[in-house]
Structures are given as C-alpha cells and as structure tokens.
Amino acid sequence: MSGQSTLSPALQAAQELLYKKRAEARAERIRRGLPVDLHLQQSAVSTEPSAAEADLTAVYEQLPEHLGWGSAAATKAMRQALARRSGGAAEERGRRGEEGKRRGERMVVTSREGEAAAENRSASVSLNDATVKVYPALAIGMLKQEYAPQARVYYLLRHLDHVGQGWLAVDDIREQLTAQASLLRIANRKTSPTNAWRSLRGILNDGEGVFWERDDYGRLWLYGAAKIAVTLACGRLTGYPVHVPVKQFLGGIKRVRAHLYATFHTGREKDPTKHGPAHRPISQATLRELTGVPEATQRRYNKVAKVRRYKHYATGRKFDPEQHKEALYERWGNAFKFTDYKGKQGAVGASYLAHRLPNSYTTKTLQASKGRQEKINKHIDLVTNVGEEAAQAREQLALSHKLSAGQEMSKTSTMTKQSTDEGHPAATGSKPEASHDQNPAYSLQLTAYSSQSVCAPSSLTQPTRGNGAGVDRLFYHDGKQARRAHQR
DNA sequence: CAATCTCCGTCCTAGAGGAT
DNA sequence: ATCCTCTAGGACGGAGATTG
Known part of the structure; x- marks a missing residue:
C-alpha cells in the first residue's frame, strides 16, 4: 500500500502552479461576485442572500433547464444548488426549521449533531435503491492489489458526494462511516466509534495517492476513475460499468470483495439480441488468470454475491x-x-x-x-x-x-x-x-x-x-x- | 500488544461415463 | 481400477484484521 512520499521537484512545481491558479481563480470569483470557500462557511451564514447573490440567482433561474456551464459535473452541482436555493430550500426550511438557515452553506453531508441524523433519515429512504457506478476493470484491479477496504470507502464516498463536487470533509466522512447511528457505518455494530475511526484512518492512509488525497483544509479529494485506473495499472476499461447497490458495500469485507468480483461477470458483455443476459462460458482457470481470484474463492464469492x-x-x-x-x-x-x-x-x-x-x-x-x-x-x-x-x-x-x-x-x-x-x-x-x-x-x-x-x-x-x-x-x-x- | 475473529489459499474428495 | 476434465464443497492452517 502506498503511503505519503516525498514530492519530486517536478511535482512540487506542478503543485505550486496549481495553488497559483487556484488563487487566481478565487480572485476572479470574488471579482465576479461568485461564492468562494463554501467549505469553510460552516458557521452561521446570513439567512438572506446578498444583493449580488440575489441578482445572480435571478439570472440562473431565468436560464432554460438544458443550459449547462460547459461541464456536466458543474452543471449538476449548479442545478442542485439552485434547486436548494429556491423551492427545495424553502420546503426544507419549513420541514427542518433551523436546518433551513444553512441553505447553500455546504454541499456535502454535514457532521453536525441532529443534522447527520436528518441526513441519515433521508438516506434511509434512498439507501435501498442507491447504487454507485463501478467499472469492472477497476474493481478487479482493486481486488488484485488488495485495496478492497479502500474500494469500499471510495465507493461509499462517491455515494456521499451526490453533488459530484469531488471532495468531502474528513470530519463528515468520519461521522458517516463510523458513527454508531450512521446507516453508512462500515464497522461492526459492536465496534466502538473510536476503534472504527482508528480502522478508517488506516484505510484512508493506505488509499492516499491511489483513491484520494487530503488537503490542508481537512478535505478529502476523490480521484476519478481514469487516475485510479492508471495508478492501479489495470489498463483500459472494458465491458460495461455496473450499478452496484450501495448496501453491498456495508457488510463484511468478504461481501465487498465478492461484489467487486461479481462486477466482472455483470459487465462482461451485453447480449446483442437484447433478450437476456449474455452467456459466454468461461472456465474457473481463466477467471483466475483474469481476476486473480482462485477457484475456491470464486465459488465463495459467487455464493455471497448471488452470482x-x-x-x-x-x-x-x-x-x-x-x-x-x-x-x-x-x-x-x-x-x-x-x-x-x-x-x-x-x-x-x-x-x-x-x-x-x-x-x-x-x-x-x-x-x-x-x-x-x-x-x-x-x-x-x-x-x-x-x-x-x-x-x-x-x-x-x-x-x-x-x-x-x-x-x-x-x-x-x-x-x-x-x-x-x-x-x-x-x-x-x-x-x-x-x-x-x-x-x-x-x-x-x-x-x-x-x-x-x-x-x-x-x-x-x-x-x-x-x-x-x-x-x-x-x-x-x-x-x-x-x-x-x-x-x- | 496479545487474544480473538475473519478471510482465504490449498488440498482433498466426489460426480459423470467411456477408454485403457 | 484408474484416468480424463470441470465443478462443487468441506476441512484445515496460516495470514491478516479487529478488538480491548
């Protein structure tokens, strides 16, 4: 597992350039009156929008639904933020009272007392149906390189980052994945939150530089599929991605591994006749070659993942x-x-x-x-x-x-x-x-x-x-x- | 850090029926 | 009786994860 390593001069130079560009972008956003540092605005935020913000919101609201901002992720985030700002936020306010005051404050699930429970409640409605998109080649790469615990956390974080902004606060991650009452808790119910957090820390450390990286502001930036694929050296992504139910990442690590393995079968090929699943025979020996999973373990995984x-x-x-x-x-x-x-x-x-x-x-x-x-x-x-x-x-x-x-x-x-x-x-x-x-x-x-x-x-x-x-x-x-x- | 638990790899057996 | 090939499943021990 890779840990923190000393940075090469080239990488340091690249990072400095990145920081410089971020600073420029921030200055530009301030100049244009756009919100900045949303992640730092955890404390009370004015209930009423500023004049500039109100003007901007008015402009956004007049835009047709199909218009984007040149980026799918940005469009999605903007649309969701707008929805929260307008009708959605108003309803939320009415429903959650105090909660409504924080609209626009943060895009991620927060860790505040009461709020996490509220988020969990809303999550409980959707958790049964919630899925995350998993690329089989990546999943097999993660399995091969024994990154199953990190893979579990990564996909749960992808689920948590429903806005698609690419980062989550580490405090929120801790709350969501280790709190006794959290639906996304990955440890045993018997495990104390302290031990669960100790375990999660280890997982986060081992996944650093492969699945994510931390910044100085207590945020965890998730890597994209391409970057992970390159790091894991799993080659090009083949077959079809798979909608893996989020709840399958919440059991024991064996269940997680089994479902990572099962994505290989799910994503293999579509039946060109569209009348059912493809049935291409493949021997256990070949599966071992391709996935690195021994035959006996394949059979165990098949049972667990209901293959x-x-x-x-x-x-x-x-x-x-x-x-x-x-x-x-x-x-x-x-x-x-x-x-x-x-x-x-x-x-x-x-x-x-x-x-x-x-x-x-x-x-x-x-x-x-x-x-x-x-x-x-x-x-x-x-x-x-x-x-x-x-x-x-x-x-x-x-x-x-x-x-x-x-x-x-x-x-x-x-x-x-x-x-x-x-x-x-x-x-x-x-x-x-x-x-x-x-x-x-x-x-x-x-x-x-x-x-x-x-x-x-x-x-x-x-x-x-x-x-x-x-x-x-x-x-x-x-x-x-x-x-x-x-x-x- | 030690005790406990979980997971996984390896090995073995079984089953099919015809050939040797 | 043994072998062929592929799959399924159980037993066992070691490694690693988890826990207090």
Whole structure:
C-alpha cells in the first residue's frame, strides 16, 4: 500500500502552479461576485442572500433547464444548488426549521449533531435503491492489489458526494462511516466509534495517492476513475460499468470483495439480441488468470454475491464411434456420447457427439451505460501510451484485430478445426459472440469458442446423469439449430 | 500488544461415463 | 481400477484484521 512520499521537484512545481491558479481563480470569483470557500462557511451564514447573490440567482433561474456551464459535473452541482436555493430550500426550511438557515452553506453531508441524523433519515429512504457506478476493470484491479477496504470507502464516498463536487470533509466522512447511528457505518455494530475511526484512518492512509488525497483544509479529494485506473495499472476499461447497490458495500469485507468480483461477470458483455443476459462460458482457470481470484474463492464469492452459474454443453454431429475416438484424441478431450432420449434434437434415442463447456455466469446487478468510459480510456491511453511507439503499437493492434476477426469468421463456419492452447479469447482479445439459447448462431460459435481452449479440451461428461443432472442450460448444435433441452 | 475473529489459499474428495 | 476434465464443497492452517 502506498503511503505519503516525498514530492519530486517536478511535482512540487506542478503543485505550486496549481495553488497559483487556484488563487487566481478565487480572485476572479470574488471579482465576479461568485461564492468562494463554501467549505469553510460552516458557521452561521446570513439567512438572506446578498444583493449580488440575489441578482445572480435571478439570472440562473431565468436560464432554460438544458443550459449547462460547459461541464456536466458543474452543471449538476449548479442545478442542485439552485434547486436548494429556491423551492427545495424553502420546503426544507419549513420541514427542518433551523436546518433551513444553512441553505447553500455546504454541499456535502454535514457532521453536525441532529443534522447527520436528518441526513441519515433521508438516506434511509434512498439507501435501498442507491447504487454507485463501478467499472469492472477497476474493481478487479482493486481486488488484485488488495485495496478492497479502500474500494469500499471510495465507493461509499462517491455515494456521499451526490453533488459530484469531488471532495468531502474528513470530519463528515468520519461521522458517516463510523458513527454508531450512521446507516453508512462500515464497522461492526459492536465496534466502538473510536476503534472504527482508528480502522478508517488506516484505510484512508493506505488509499492516499491511489483513491484520494487530503488537503490542508481537512478535505478529502476523490480521484476519478481514469487516475485510479492508471495508478492501479489495470489498463483500459472494458465491458460495461455496473450499478452496484450501495448496501453491498456495508457488510463484511468478504461481501465487498465478492461484489467487486461479481462486477466482472455483470459487465462482461451485453447480449446483442437484447433478450437476456449474455452467456459466454468461461472456465474457473481463466477467471483466475483474469481476476486473480482462485477457484475456491470464486465459488465463495459467487455464493455471497448471488452470482448464478449456468452449465453448458455443446453437441456436434450424430454419434459415431470412429468420430468419437477422433474427437477424444484430436479435438475435444471431454467428448462424450449424448443420447437424446426426449427427441429434442431429432429422432428419439438418437446419439450425438457432445462435450462440456465451462460455466457461464450472470448476476442480477444491472449494467450501466458506458457514459464517459471512452474519455476515461483516452486519458488512460494518454498517460500510459505516449509517443510514436505507442501509436505504432496501436496500429499493429488494430491490424491484428482485423486479422483475427477474419480468422474468427472462418473458425465459426467450420466448427472445431483445431484444439489449441492459444489462451483464452478474453485474455487474447478475440471475443466469442455473446449468446442466447434461442439464437441459432450461438451453439455454432460456442463450439468454435471452446475449440480455442476457453475450456481446455477435456473430460467425458454425461449430461443426462451425474454432473449433467443439475444442468441449467443445455445447448445442442447440429449445424442449423440450437435449442434448450430438458433432462430425461 | 496479545487474544480473538475473519478471510482465504490449498488440498482433498466426489460426480459423470467411456477408454485403457 | 484408474484416468480424463470441470465443478462443487468441506476441512484445515496460516495470514491478516479487529478488538480491548
């Protein structure tokens, strides 16, 4: 874990420049009559707005709703502040009495006595539905580098920073995450607030420079996804972000880890048919490679995060002893004879060549829109790949993608040309098609997918009994049809 | 700082059915 | 009887977190 380190001369120079620019910006805001140092205005603030503020509010209120201020975050913050200033604030005043006097005073949840309870009450209404956007690549990076406690705090702070201003007062954080009555308390109920704060201090210290940084005014500035991704060296953000319920960050650390892990499954890929979740098989060994989570732990996490597993089988041509031998030794090590007792595939009792594929996984957690993901990736590219060499590497990468796409087409059309140890497609960048069990293309592609050793060639598995008895989904493939089958 | 608790990695077994 | 492969689940011990 990284702690405080001495600053390099370059960084010091950059910081000085930053302070200078902040001072200039502050002077400019004062000149234009805009509010400054909102965070420092904790004490009593005049109930009535100043003349300049009133004029400004009037101007804002006349602006159409769709107008922004050149920044999504700024727009959001301004709109919310305006809402508080006008109707929202008036209602709040009526409802909370004394509380109303502090309108516009602070954008974050405050730590004052009574106020925290009020905030918690309002939070209790929304906590069940509240979610935070989590990028799976980041979540896995955090898991790999053992930053789960920091990740928990980071996402809870992201939730607390509903205004999107990017910072929170450390006192407020302490109150929200350690107070006995706080809904966002992350320690055991039995733990004394002192110990909880001791623990939180350690977490904040260990996350310094990775997830956040503190300033001299008792504020914690949260880093953005791009910066964290660069620090964790988790590469570009792939897949879809995930809406993780805030309450999942409030249990034990195991629960937090489990849900960070589960984002990998949730964000993997959308089903192009839009009829359901994608079911791309992926073996536990590959999951271990990609996420760093050992198989046994994957299963534990699956239980905790309620990740649903689906077993998969792929069938080939009609069973023939010679072809079976060939399949066993040359193509699928785990080929077996599948007897279609129900006649779902054709004639009742007909036998086919089949083999087991790795599980696929889904969760009930929803995918989020990609939103700023591309911009974040551009930032990551800028920081991690700079110069001509990187540009050349990108060109080569694009070229290899084109080539592999061409090869992919030929593979899917010929079905299991080869059994290889080339590595997992997800790891190598060639993506097998997402699937749906009513999609005829699925089994065809699934078979090609397996031939690329997602599931290492292996095993004799009988889906009608034993391992296959509890099968969730069974895919047939005869080159033309794919459909769900039922157990005998 | 020591006692206690929690979490996790490793190892082992089981299950499927055909081949050896 | 053993092996093949993949997954599931239990037992165990060590490491790290938590607690007073």
